[in-house]
Amino acid sequence: MTKLILPAGEGAKLHSPGRRKALKTLAAGGVAAATMPLLGRYASAQSAAPIRIGFQKHATGIGAAYGRWYERATLAAVEKINGEGGINGRPVEIVTEDDGTDPKRGAEVLEKFANQSNCDVAYGTLFSHVVMGSAPRAAELKLPYFVVSEGHHVASGALNRWTLQPGITDVKSQIQAMAPFITDVLGKKVTMIFPDYAFGYDHRDNLAPAIEAAGGEVIEKIAIPPSETSYTKYFPRIPRETEVIYHVMIGPGVLTFVKELGEFFGPSRPEIFGFVDSIEATDLTSPGLEFLDGTYFWEGMPRYAQADDTEYSTAYRAAVGCDANGASLADPKDVATYAHMFGCWETLHIIKAGMEACDYKGIEDRQALIEAVEAMTDMPEGFDHPQGPKKFNGKTHQTFGQQYISKVEGGKLVKVHTASIEDTMYPDEVDYTTMSF
């Protein structure tokens, strides 16, 4: 080892660039300057390179059904966008990574997008604990992070300037639009059953004020861990005087949850209002779900084709490969997460609109992209926004849109009420545009 250590003078001589070398470097710079037109041509070749969108997918873990359908909606949207000439003339490429429905893995996946796979933006993911775990990393990486999660975490101000939710509405606005219907049509005394984690807490914290404002009362709140597999043991806590059960459940056990709810009540059930999450990706004609007939569900977008569907809605249904029952065209038992996945389709179109508005060239324009999306307001209904028109609030990074209430009739969800965008609006809780990048 000692042989390698050189006297200070000698070492310095070895490493200090000589005068001749400096001249050479200058000359090389001159040559480079002379060939600028060539470089320019190269740059334009660069700009024809695909725009890479990192897709955080719940491929495994408790969110797998959502992951599968989010991916199908994503690929369908990308096919449409590329068919129409891509973004700024550049094709779009999706880079998919499994986040395992796990917050820690979610943050690692974002890092991979930014540092290894050269993605322009990150996008995707439903489960709110994954969003909560990933968003701080997105801010550190200065990576635009478009989530399709429904959680109130974006608009509540809990996240950061780099995280936006422009393609799907949040739980708070959904609940606010549902509460008057619940108290007017179903009953005043409400017992709620919700998953015991971030997304469930949005329901817990926002339902009681909304129901009270509508003249009702939440008399019991029952939290169930999302990884639970057996539910009957929770139901005796439902108070006797309950008029309406408000349920929202998530995870692989949702079918068991609704089945056991039916078995618990038997023929004498109270009114039941659920968020469609409780039966998302689940066949409504499964044995044991007959009791749901006559109950109501919130839907982000009606799973079953309705009589008054717009042409955009019908075209979207065909593009994502779903039949009139919201199941895969290839396998009628493979039911889609139809009430949520439109958010993927719409978010990708918003990314496209944002990149075109700021003339996005590369990762140096990431900040401009955020600012371009923040400047958006009205998004009219169309093939880009098949769920309905949206109003985006750039300050809170949250979009607002119509909500639907459907009634189960003969094993199908039939739309009975459409809540307007105005029904879903609430005062701003944060102004992200005042935060630094």
Place this chain on the structure above:
Amino acid sequence: MDFGPYLMLAMLEGAVLASVLALMASGLSLVFGVMRVVNVAHGEFYMLGAVMAWAVTSFIGGGPALAFIAAAILAPLLVGGLAAVADMVILKRLNYDPERTIVATIGLLYILQQATLMTYGADARPVVPPFNHRIALPWVEWGEGGLSFYFPWGLSTTSYKLFVIGAAVVLIAALRLFMTRSKAGLIMRATQLDGEMATAFGIPVERVYAAVFGVGAGLAALAGVLIVPIQQAHYLMGGDALLLSFIVVIIGGLGSLAGTIVAAVLIGMSDGIISVFFSPTLAKILATLAVALVLVFRPQGLFGGKGR
């Protein structure tokens, strides 16, 4: 809900859990008793039983009852066969060394879980029960005219849940008879008592080990088949079941069938009752605390004999 009906519902739920747990844990206990192998992959055999039940019922037509009977026969056989092969190609090569087999079965756990994920997928899939009727249960109260019956809201069970309890009782009685009355049981007990002496008497110990590992896994698979019409088959379902089985086996005494049954009833019932009255988290906390206390004050378990 009134206290009486509430308690009865809690006990019914607890009894379903206890019976499935007893079946599964007796497999774990049998494997440890005879082979001294702590099988960390036991939960995955339970999961495989449920997944196989789904596979068999979806490929065999002829109504839910016939399909379920086929699943109850085929799934434990297939899973047991797979486990016997795993014993011969993995555990035997490690000479059943206690530490190395733990690591090997952890590896087996991941292989089985990921193979299921790659083939069966990440979805939870339901199996239609062979029969399922809601049975509303009456309760008695002191009315004006003395005792009277009424049907409280929510106090109910299903015929299938009662069947699970009955089936588990029958299967465990059969296992007990098999171990005490049959020649195969005798050979297994002989191997358990003293493997070397058993070899000296001409018992093919290695084949006995493969059979025991297979039977242990088959019992877990059977528990999986019984539970899947109530819950659903999912590739991660083995984790919680494994934890509860270990709790049961440690409290009951590793290798003691009677202890395992008593501990399963204890843990299952207390889990049911505590989750209903307080919270499921508290039930898990108390069960884990019980394990800690048993390990401190009676390391061999409630029914375990002294180690040799």
